[in-house]
Amino acid sequence: MSSLLIGQARLWPRRPIPLFLERVSAGFPSPAQDYVEQALDLNELCVKHPAATFFVRVQGDSMIEAGIQPGDILVVDRSIHAVHGDVVIASLDGEFTVKELALRPRVQLLPRNVLYAPIEIPEGMELEVFGVVTNVIRQIRRQR
Amino acid sequence: MSTVFALVDCNNFYASCEKLFRPDLKAVPLVVLSNNDGCVVARSPEAKALGIKMGVPAFQIQSLIEEHGIVVFSSNYALYADMSQRVMTTLEQLAPAVEVYSIDEAFLDLTGVSSAISLAAFGHQVRQTIRDWIGITVCVGIAPTKTLAKLANHAAKQYRATGGVVDLTSPIRQRKLLALVPVSEVWGIGRQLTTRLAALGIHTALELANADPKMIRKAFSVVVERTVRELNGESCLPLEMVPATKKEIVCSRSFGERITTLGAMREAIATYISRAAEKLRGEGQSAKAVTVFLRTSAFNQQEPFYSKSATATLSLPTDDTRDLQAKALALLDQLWRDGFRYAKAGVMLSDFYAPGVYQPGLFDTAIPRANSKTLMRVVDTINHSGLGKVWFAGQGVKKAWSMKRERLSPAYTTRWSEIPHVR
Numbered sequence: 001m002s003s004l005l006i007g008q009a010r011l012w013p014r015r016p017i018p019l020f021l022e023r024v025s026a027g028f029p030s031p032a033q034d035y036v037e038q039a040l041d042l043n044e045l046c047v048k049h050p051a052a053t054f055f056v057r058v059q060g061d062s063m064i065e066a067g068i069q070p071g072d073i074l075v076v077d078r079s080i081h082a083v084h085g086d087v088v089i090a091s092l093d094g095e096f097t098v099k100e101l102a103l104r105p106r107v108q109l110l111p112r113n114v115l116y117a118p119i120e121i122p123e124g125m126e127l128e129v130f131g132v133v134t135n136v137i138r139q140i141r142r143q144r
Numbered sequence: 145m146s147t148v149f150a151l152v153d154c155n156n157f158y159a160s161c162e163k164l165f166r167p168d169l170k171a172v173p174l175v176v177l178s179n180n181d182g183c184v185v186a187r188s189p190e191a192k193a194l195g196i197k198m199g200v201p202a203f204q205i206q207s208l209i210e211e212h213g214i215v216v217f218s219s220n221y222a223l224y225a226d227m228s229q230r231v232m233t234t235l236e237q238l239a240p241a242v243e244v245y246s247i248d249e250a251f252l253d254l255t256g257v258s259s260a261i262s263l264a265a266f267g268h269q270v271r272q273t274i275r276d277w278i279g280i281t282v283c284v285g286i287a288p289t290k291t292l293a294k295l296a297n298h299a300a301k302q303y304r305a306t307g308g309v310v311d312l313t314s315p316i317r318q319r320k321l322l323a324l325v326p327v328s329e330v331w332g333i334g335r336q337l338t339t340r341l342a343a344l345g346i347h348t349a350l351e352l353a354n355a356d357p358k359m360i361r362k363a364f365s366v367v368v369e370r371t372v373r374e375l376n377g378e379s380c381l382p383l384e385m386v387p388a389t390k391k392e393i394v395c396s397r398s399f400g401e402r403i404t405t406l407g408a409m410r411e412a413i414a415t416y417i418s419r420a421a422e423k424l425r426g427e428g429q430s431a432k433a434v435t436v437f438l439r440t441s442a443f444n445q446q447e448p449f450y451s452k453s454a455t456a457t458l459s460l461p462t463d464d465t466r467d468l469q470a471k472a473l474a475l476l477d478q479l480w481r482d483g484f485r486y487a488k489a490g491v492m493l494s495d496f497y498a499p500g501v502y503q504p505g506l507f508d509t510a511i512p513r514a515n516s517k518t519l520m521r522v523v524d525t526i527n528h529s530g531l532g533k534v535w536f537a538g539q540g541v542k543k544a545w546s547m548k549r550e551r552l553s554p555a556y557t558t559r560w561s562e563i564p565h566v567r
Contacts, residue, residue: 052276094170096566
């Protein structure tokens with residue numbers, strides 16, 4: 001089984017990291033101080049539409065081949081219109097599920113794990129998409 | 145240019161927030177209860193269809209709940225506040241100017257928008273965007289005055305054929321709607337005014353609109369006169385973009401269980417005063433007056449009734465929880481009488497000063513505590529971080545008296561440990 005890692009991230013809300021353009025030598029007033037150009041904020045990278053963004057936690061292994069593992073936090077953007085191939089959160093049988101959306105040749109929700117079968121959405125049944133998954137947030141180092 | 149306002153109002157807001165994260169409850173009747181799980185404050189359309197009225201006490205609908213499998217939630221303010229914030233910031237991106245009127249309502253200033261896009265089309269765009277982005281359905285009423293926009297919204301809610309948007313900028317349509325609406329539905333016309341207007345033969349909104357403004361001013365007030373003018377399309381109430389500076393902060397609750405000991409009451413008052421002080425610091429103000437009040441149940445005729453309040457003034461305006469708490473607890477000790485079963489208590493801070501405004505007397509000996517600002521900032525930062533809480537020991541640890549919220553849903557959007565799960 002191959003696993004495609006699509007993101008390694010730890011979320012540090014409100015902890016900007018300054019980006020320096022120059023190397024800094026220790027013990028000396030930094031001449032680079034004048035060149036601090038921007039503070040990097042992970043929200044900027046992961047959250048394009050804060051008002052429309054929700055976080056959910058993954059249970060189960062149906063998407064491991066898409067780099068989505070149990071315990072991962074997914075960034076879900078409701079402002080994006082889901083298209084063929086997007087990983088989406090859909091509500092199915094009264095539950096939220098994360099799957100890949102297929103619109104061609106017919107509407108299906110595709111698990112990304114060979115052990116799971118695709119879910120057919122019969123014609124005429126409305127598929128309810130909660131939002132489109134844009135990022136995966138995973139704690140790499142175990143919390144002590 | 146003639147003014148145009150829109151009122152955007154979320155449908156069944158609390159119930160919709162709860163349903164958004166529970167796909168299993170999609171078609172299930174659902175109600176949300178007020179503080180202490182007392183009365184129904186929100187109903188899903190399915191619950192409305194069962195005839196459950198707004199404000200009805202929960203115990204009165206117990207048999208309906210069991211019979212129809214109605215799902216009941218306690219008020220989850222953390223969730224509703226976050227969802228409201230999302231709706232309001234989205235509106236701010238869509239409209240030139242927004243006045244947040246309540247947790248689920250906002251006025252938009254749409255003056256000039258019609259030169260770019262039809263107002264009805266704009267209304268539908270707002271509705272669609274809020275539904276797509278946040279998952280909440282809104283109704284939009286558009287009119288030349290805020291009072292008419294409220295009525296247009298009322299119509300958008302009531303008549304399905306409108307698709308949730310009513311453009312009431314045409315005077316002919318205004319008159320048609322006003323004739324259909326009882327005067328009690330007009331913004332600012334309460335029960336008392338309705339009775340007094342009825343005595344003058346004014347029953348519909350149109351009859352109020354047709355009344356002589358001068359007569360109305362004489363018989364009632366300048367406020368009602370303004371309503372008459374607004375109903376006729378003359379805008380008297382502008383958009384209020386900056387919330388008025390608060391003149392007082394009240395923090396009070398009904399208790400989950402009656403309080404009968406001074407110790408428990410001291411914990412409650414200490415908690416309320418810390419919350420009020422935190423709000424005060426949020427406003428960037430200092431207060432010089434503290435009020436404490438407490439009472440037994442007003443409804444229980446069997447028990448002896450006691451209700452009292454007292455106010456004290458501090459020597460200097462302060463926003464330090466410790467000073468405010470000391471004053472409030474001293475007041476409580478004065479007010480406290482043994483032998484009563486207390487149902488409600490609260491605190492009020494008033495007489496506010498902005499930083500650096502207060503002029504101390506020449507011979508005043510009181511000086512502010514050292515490092516007060518820093519300490520309070522640290523306390524607020526920790527408590528706002530979501531990582532943990534610090535509080536003053538007087539607030540107690542167990543809080544048996546605290547609000548009953550037995551059917552509280554998770555804080556889906558504001559706590560990492562409670563975000564929704566997906567399979």
